[in-house]
Amino acid sequence: MAFGEAPVTALEARMRDRLGREVLYVPSCRLGLYVALRHWCPPGGRVLMSPVNDDVIFFVVLAAGLRPVQAPLDPRDGSLDVAAVPEAVWRGLSAVLTTNLYGNPDPAPELRARCDASGIPLLEDAAHAIGSRVGGRPVGAYGDASVFSLSKHAAAKTGGFLAVADPALRGALEKARDDLLAPSRLSSELAYALRPYAEAGVRGLRLVRAARAAMRLLGMEEREEIRMPLRAGELEQAVPAAPALAPFHSWVRVDMHDYRIAPGPLRARRTARLLDRLDARLDAHLAGTRRLLSTEWAPPGAAQPQPLFRVPLLVADRDAAIAALARHRITTGYLYDPPLDDYASDLFTDPSPAPGPARWFARHALPADPLKADRIIAVLRESGTRPVGGIGD
Numbered sequence: 111m112a113f114g115e116a117p118v119t120a121l122e123a124r125m126r127d128r129l130g131r132e133v134l135y136v137p138s139c140r141l142g143l144y145v146a147l148r149h150w151c152p153p154g155g156r157v158l159m160s161p162v163n164d165d166v167i168f169f170v171v172l173a174a175g176l177r178p179v180q181a182p183l184d185p186r187d188g189s190l191d192v193a194a195v196p197e198a199v200w201r202g203l204s205a206v207l208t209t210n211l212y213g214n215p216d217p218a219p220e221l222r223a224r225c226d227a228s229g230i231p232l233l234e235d236a237a238h239a240i241g242s243r244v245g246g247r248p249v250g251a252y253g254d255a256s257v258f259s260l261s262k263h264a265a266a267k268t269g270g271f272l273a274v275a276d277p278a279l280r281g282a283l284e285k286a287r288d289d290l291l292a293p294s295r296l297s298s299e300l301a302y303a304l305r306p307y308a309e310a311g312v313r314g315l316r317l318v319r320a321a322r323a324a325m326r327l328l329g330m331e332e333r334e335e336i337r338m339p340l341r342a343g344e345l346e347q348a349v350p351a352a353p354a355l356a357p358f359h360s361w362v363r364v365d366m367h368d369y370r371i372a373p374g375p376l377r378a379r380r381t382a383r384l385l386d387r388l389d390a391r392l393d394a395h396l397a398g399t400r401r402l403l404s405t406e407w408a409p410p411g412a413a414q415p416q417p418l419f420r421v422p423l424l425v426a427d428r429d430a431a432i433a434a435l436a437r438h439r440i441t442t443g444y445l446y447d448p449p450l451d452d453y454a455s456d457l458f459t460d461p462s463p464a465p466g467p468a469r470w471f472a473r474h475a476l477p478a479d480p481l482k483a484d485r486i487i488a489v490l491r492e493s494g495t496r497p498v499g500g501i502g503d
Contacts, residue, residue, distance in 0.1 A: 117382055118135050120382055121378065121381060121382055121385060124385055125258070125271045125273070125385075129248055129250055129251060129273050131256075131274060131275065132276075132279075132280050133271045133272065134271065134272045134283055134287060136269070136270050137371055137372065137373060138261075138268070138269065138368075138369035138370070139237045139258065139270040140170050140362060141287070141290060142258075142270050142271065142272035143167065143235060143257045144170050144355065144362075145287050146233055146255040147170070147174035147176060147207075147233070148174050148175075148286065148353060149279070149286065150205060150231040151205050151231070153174075153175035153176070153352070154176070155175075155177070155204025155205065156179050156202055156203050156204050157177070157178055157203070157204060158195065158205070159178055159206075159207040159450075160183060160188065160190060160211065160450075160468075161180040161450040161451050161452075161462055161472075162183060162188045162211060162446045162449055162450075162468050162475075163209050163446055164444075164446060165361075165364075165446075166338075166364055168453075169361035170358075170362055171207070172358060173354065173357070173358035173362060175352035175354075176352075176353075178459040178460070179203065180459055180460060180461055180465075180468075181462060182194035182468070183467045183471060184467065185467035185468075185470050185471045185502035186409045186501055187211070187409055187422060188471045188475065189210075189214055189215070189216045189217065190217065191467070192217055192220045192221060195463070199463065200228055201228075205232070205233055206221055206224075206225055206231075207235060208232070208233070208235055209235050209238075210236055210238055211446075212418050212420040212422050212444070213239045213241070213242045213395075213416050213417065213420070214242070214422070215239060215242050215243070215249050218245065218247075218249065218252035218253075219245040219252065222252045222253075231253070231254040232252060233253050233254065233256070233257075234253035234255070234256035235256075235257055236257060236259075237257065237262055237270070238259075238262055238418075238419040238420070239416075239419070240262065240263050240264070240388070241392040241396075241416065242417065253275070254275050254276075256272075256273045257272055258270050258271045260381055260384070260385065262419050264384045264385055264387075264388050265391070266380065266381045266384045268373070269373065290355065290370060291370055291372045292371050332364050332365070333364065336445045336446070336447050337447075337448070338361065338364050340453065340454060342455075342457065345361070345458065346457070392417040393417070394480070394481055395480045395481065396415060396417040396480075398421075398480025399415050399416065399483075400415050402483050402487070405423070405487055406497045407490065407495070407497045407498075408421075408423065408424075409424055410501060419444075420444050420477035420480070422476065422477055423475070423478050424474050424498040424501075425476045425490075425495050425498060426495075426496040426497065426498050427496070428473065428476050430495070431476050431493070431495045432476070434492075434493035434495065435486065435490075437489075438485070440485060440486060442478075443477065444477045445472075445475075447473060448472060449465065449469055449472050470501075470503070474498045
């Protein structure tokens with residue numbers, strides 16, 4: 111299927127109406143981010159980003175030929191702490207990349223003003239934040255470019271959007287995207303179409319552990335720990351080859367081997383159906399977020415509730431809480447511990463000038479699925495999970 115055909119064009123129209131910006135459909139958020147980084151950042155540039163982020167995004171930044179610079183964080187919600195970034199760091203940046211972790215917005219108005227003053231682009235990773243707002247505008251409406259994922263709130267497990275402030279750039283970005291695509295494959299389309307039924311069967315038969323073990327054996331799941339293996343020796347050899355995706359493919363593809371594949375008709379039509387239901391899902395996420403934020407584990411001083419993808423509850427013993435949830439067959443995902451500067455070392459990234467808050471947040475944040483809010487609250491209370499003490503201590 112060509113990207114200009116009806117199902118994909120309809121997907122773009124839906125998102126264009128929602129965001130009020132020109133949008134370009136991409137097979138994955140990570141590919142859209144790579145296209146944006148290559149367009150807006152010169153090779154060798156330095157990009158300010160959050161150390162509490164998916165390691166895949168870290169490798170996308172490296173693949174774009176850029177040096178990640180880890181930012182200080184607010185320990186309450188993992189957002190970027192603009193005021194704690196030293197002036198010397200601002201002077202050396204080529205761009206800022208937000209995270210909007212779990213849907214909690216980064217301070218986009220302040221970041222926009224700071225990037226304008228520094229003459230650098232603001233790029234928004236809105237993968238977790240398709241329904242979040244900040245400063246009266248949707249997350250993704252502040253950056254020179256923003257990327258969205260349909261694998262999160264929409265649960266499509268594929269696809270995303272690259273949104274841009276300047277619609278005149280669409281042609282150049284579309285060509286850059288198309289040059290990176292792999293052709294659609296029938297086997298991939300069939301696997302995608304059958305996956306929801308297979309997952310439902312596995313859940314019904316309570317075979318989750320066995321299924322995950324089989325996926326690891328088949329190379330479909332490559333993480334046994336929170337972070338994927340860094341493989342520092344191989345990574346050191348790949349870095350000089352950037353900007354290029356191929357040398358970093360084994361890192362960037364993790365958890366989504368189809369990240370560069372053009373959508374076939376099955377994938378595009380199912381994604382369109384799920385996107386049509388997005389507002390109902392956002393309402394459900396908002397309701398669950400409100401319930402979770404009313405508990406003893408909620409971050410202090412939480413702002414107006416957003417339809418969060420995950421609610422970062424702050425618990426004293428996160429690993430014990432995860433184990434308690436697992437005993438009730440509630441899986442905890444989207445953990446980002448340790449922070450990227452501890453994970454990758456200063457060989458591959460500039461460390462945060464104030465690493466303590468990120469380490470604290472990564473250690474205590476328990477990402478809770480708001481669609482399972484009542485079950486999670488019941489399990490945590492039954493297990494005696496304690497809220498964390500002083501914030502950032």
